[in-house]
Amino acid sequence: MRNGTSEPESGVRENCTASTQGAGRDTNLGVTCRKPTGICAAYKRLNITILAFLVSVTFTACTSAEDRAEAKVVADKIHAHLISSEFAAIYDESAPRFKTVGSKHEFVSQMTSFHERVGLLNRITEIAYESQVDSSIGKTHVLLFKLEYEHGTATERLTIVRSPAGDMQLWKLDLQPVD
Numbered sequence: 001m002r003n004g005t006s007e008p009e010s011g012v013r014e015n016c017t018a019s020t021q022g023a024g025r026d027t028n029l030g031v032t033c034r035k036p037t038g039i040c041a042a043y044k045r046l047n048i049t050i051l052a053f054l055v056s057v058t059f060t061a062c063t064s065a066e067d068r069a070e071a072k073v074v075a076d077k078i079h080a081h082l083i084s085s086e087f088a089a090i091y092d093e094s095a096p097r098f099k100t101v102g103s104k105h106e107f108v109s110q111m112t113s114f115h116e117r118v119g120l121l122n123r124i125t126e127i128a129y130e131s132q133v134d135s136s137i138g139k140t141h142v143l144l145f146k147l148e149y150e151h152g153t154a155t156e157r158l159t160i161v162r163s164p165a166g167d168m169q170l171w172k173l174d175l176q177p178v179d
Helices: 037-083 087-092 104-118
Strands: 013-023 029-031 121-135 140-147 154-164 168-177
Touching: 013 087, 029 154, 037 087, 037 121, 037 140, 037 154, 104 168, 140 168
Parallel strands: none
Antiparallel strands: 013 029, 121 140, 140 154, 154 168
């Protein structure tokens, strides 16, 4: 260190001064350094950027896992209602947008007709999950299932959203018979 100037191996100079203020037990040591420039400043910015990225990825991963688990709970509840033919309960527990497509009576009637045609639901296999952001409704969770009935199979696509109150609700149900 020469004349209050330190010269690191990188060649970047940092001017630092130290001063003592006060007396006795309340002595403060004030250190003033100029802002790093060049390669050191670039590395510092890079480290901050990497740290911010890692924090955001960690937060997003935890949130996504929690959201997926909550969406799966809603899907399981819908499947329980399908098995027990409680179609009105599916309608009642769905998001307001779901209810704009038709009346409860129409929904129950269509589901009853489908259920009579395909028989009992024997097996449910999750095929895929995808989280998306829709500019008009926000974050959506799409779960795709293969449903095996007594008399055929169907592909089910559930779109689930978080309500303003914070709970997950069915936003859209697509049920397509395969055979």
